[in-house]
Amino acid sequence: MATTLAATRTPLTIRGLGGAIRLESLIVLVILIVGLSIASPYFLSLSNAFNILLATSVIGILGFASTFVIAAAGIDLSVGSVLGFSAVVSAISVNAIGLPWPFAILSALLAGAFCGAINGLLIARARIPAFIVTLGMLGVARGAALVLTNGQPVYGLPAPIVWLGQGRPLGVPVPAIVFILVALVTHVVLSSTTFGKYALVIGDNEAAARATGIRVDRHRILLYTLSGTLAGLAGLLFAARVNSGDPTAGTSYELTAITAAILGGTNLFGGRASVIGTLIGALIMGVLQNGLNLLAVSSFYQQMAIGAVLVLAVWLDQINRGRARS
Amino acid sequence: MSLLDLVDVRKSFGPVEALRGVTFSVDAGEAVALLGDNGAGKSTLMKTITGIHRLTSGTIRFAGADLAGQGPGEIRARGIEMIYQDLALARQQDVASNIFLGREPTRRVFGISVIDKPRIEREAEAMIQRLGARVPSVRYLVGNLSGGQQQSVAIARALTFSPKLVIMDEPTAALAVREVEHVLDLVRELKRQGIAVILISHRLTDVFAVCDRVVALRQGQVVADEAIAETSMNAVVAHIVGAA
Numbered sequence: 001m002a003t004t005l006a007a008t009r010t011p012l013t014i015r016g017l018g019g020a021i022r023l024e025s026l027i028v029l030v031i032l033i034v035g036l037s038i039a040s041p042y043f044l045s046l047s048n049a050f051n052i053l054l055a056t057s058v059i060g061i062l063g064f065a066s067t068f069v070i071a072a073a074g075i076d077l078s079v080g081s082v083l084g085f086s087a088v089v090s091a092i093s094v095n096a097i098g099l100p101w102p103f104a105i106l107s108a109l110l111a112g113a114f115c116g117a118i119n120g121l122l123i124a125r126a127r128i129p130a131f132i133v134t135l136g137m138l139g140v141a142r143g144a145a146l147v148l149t150n151g152q153p154v155y156g157l158p159a160p161i162v163w164l165g166q167g168r169p170l171g172v173p174v175p176a177i178v179f180i181l182v183a184l185v186t187h188v189v190l191s192s193t194t195f196g197k198y199a200l201v202i203g204d205n206e207a208a209a210r211a212t213g214i215r216v217d218r219h220r221i222l223l224y225t226l227s228g229t230l231a232g233l234a235g236l237l238f239a240a241r242v243n244s245g246d247p248t249a250g251t252s253y254e255l256t257a258i259t260a261a262i263l264g265g266t267n268l269f270g271g272r273a274s275v276i277g278t279l280i281g282a283l284i285m286g287v288l289q290n291g292l293n294l295l296a297v298s299s300f301y302q303q304m305a306i307g308a309v310l311v312l313a314v315w316l317d318q319i320n321r322g323r324a325r326s
Numbered sequence: 327m328s329l330l331d332l333v334d335v336r337k338s339f340g341p342v343e344a345l346r347g348v349t350f351s352v353d354a355g356e357a358v359a360l361l362g363d364n365g366a367g368k369s370t371l372m373k374t375i376t377g378i379h380r381l382t383s384g385t386i387r388f389a390g391a392d393l394a395g396q397g398p399g400e401i402r403a404r405g406i407e408m409i410y411q412d413l414a415l416a417r418q419q420d421v422a423s424n425i426f427l428g429r430e431p432t433r434r435v436f437g438i439s440v441i442d443k444p445r446i447e448r449e450a451e452a453m454i455q456r457l458g459a460r461v462p463s464v465r466y467l468v469g470n471l472s473g474g475q476q477q478s479v480a481i482a483r484a485l486t487f488s489p490k491l492v493i494m495d496e497p498t499a500a501l502a503v504r505e506v507e508h509v510l511d512l513v514r515e516l517k518r519q520g521i522a523v524i525l526i527s528h529r530l531t532d533v534f535a536v537c538d539r540v541v542a543l544r545q546g547q548v549v550a551d552e553a554i555a556e557t558s559m560n561a562v563v564a565h566i567v568g569a570a
Contacts, residue, residue: 192440194430200418210398212483213400213428
């Protein structure tokens with residue numbers, strides 16, 4: 001009994017905010033902000049805060065996608081590639097094909113949803129492990145993006161789309177606004193709807209989910225479709241910001257997305273997750289990256305830092321459980 | 327006609343025939359013990375009734391309706407609840423969420439259908455009170471409760487939606503003596519209310535204490551179907567092991 005108790009013991013969390021948020025991650029975020037404010041005179045300002053939100057928006061949205069999938073004890077390694085594929089499809093639809101600008105939005109979301117639905121179908125119906133399916137999609141979607149563009153970015157998007165990436169109404173970057181809106185909506189979906197609840201229950205105890213009448217396979221397909229659609233939205237924002245559909249956009253972003261979710265307290269083995277937690281996790285990485293930039297640290301080191309943070313976050317979680325067990 | 331009628335129910339997994347023509351019935355307000363050695367097909371049979379397994383052939387009728395092709399959710403909605411041996415609880419969810427799992431009442435807020443959490447907590451609390459279960463709070467995560475408390479949550483889930491038939495898989499296997507009495511009292515109470523019970527148990531004393539009838543399975547077939555009043559523990563054991 002003692003071991004099973006320990007296995008489900010929640011680490012230090014703030015409950016009431018609609019799920020488990022790791023207190024540690026909030027502390028880490030605060031320490032980072034305080035530390036960087038001291039280390040760099042440029043860090044603590046409203047405009048830099050907006051820069052951080054802007055830089056975090058794309059990986060943050062991918063992080064929310066990962067949160068839902070990992071909540072259900074799955075994994076989506078393809079979000080970075082699906083981002084690139086969606087960015088390219090979006091740019092081609094309005095650039096090469098010449099459709100009106102709303103189709104840039106529609107095609108990005110549909111391209112993402114399409115990839116996600118294929119992931120979901122292969123996982124839920126063909127019963128291929130999620131790790132393999134989405135690793136395959138990582139390759140296929142990236143390859144498709146390169147094939148569609150011959151490896152060259154598709155430059156030039158309609159003005160309304162460019163505004164989505166570069167606009168600053170009242171000084172606030174549009175991607176930051178989209179990011180916060182997506183955070184609010186996905187937070188409500190995960191913490192307060194049956195869709196979110198069932199994702200968590202499937203990740204917690206799949207047999208219980210089936211026994212109580214939850215349609216597990218259908219739900220899985222929907223979860224991966226959601227993940228793909230959010231990756232499509234992230235692709236749209238990415239393309240809009242750089243005013244082009246770049247086939248290499250989002251390379252290795254899955255690493256950052258998964259790290260954000262895990263840092264935010266999502267249980268890697270399913271059953272516990274929170275969007276607000278992932279928001280904090282993504283901000284930790286956004287702040288870290290911004291601070292290292294301000295301190296003129298090479299971006300190569302940043303990638304190393306992110307990888308190390310992912311392993312560290314999971315390790316801390318294990319230590320936490322080990323302590324609870326003894 | 328009985329509440330539950332199984333006629334020549336068969337279930338195969340590939341070349342393996344787990345159920346080889348099972349026929350028996352359960353009346354309303356009747357407690358039937360389903361006995362059999364490990365591998366006799368008890369679990370498969372129950373999972374076929376609850377819709378987790380799809381039957382290969384035969385018919386299952388419940389309250390006048392054919393259950394063929396219906397999923398676990400639809401069968402629960404018709405009034406068959408099962409309390410699983412492993413309890414089938416989500417350990418990282420709280421007590422109230424587990425009791426309402428798969429049947430969450432919702433309300434609309436700004437056009438979004440959200441789970442009515444206050445109502446779930448209120449009704450879960452009332453159910454726990456009615457069962458006299460000692461669960462500290464319906465907001466506790468189920469994984470932090472003791473085995474007996476988890477059992478109470480599983481029972482509360484099965485009884486909250488006025489079932490007509492409750493299937494219990496080894497409900498007393500992991501319990502202390504006093505908790506066993508509690509479960510047996512519960513079976514008597516269900517019978518009194520006209521609710522049928524199928525009890526799967528290895529503990530023959532429990533079976534003889536509360537059940538009206540015994541159905542024994544061996545190698546996927548019914549080998550005995552006897553009234554408790556007309557049989558004995560020795561006879562039942564003989565049926566189970568196939569000595570008679």
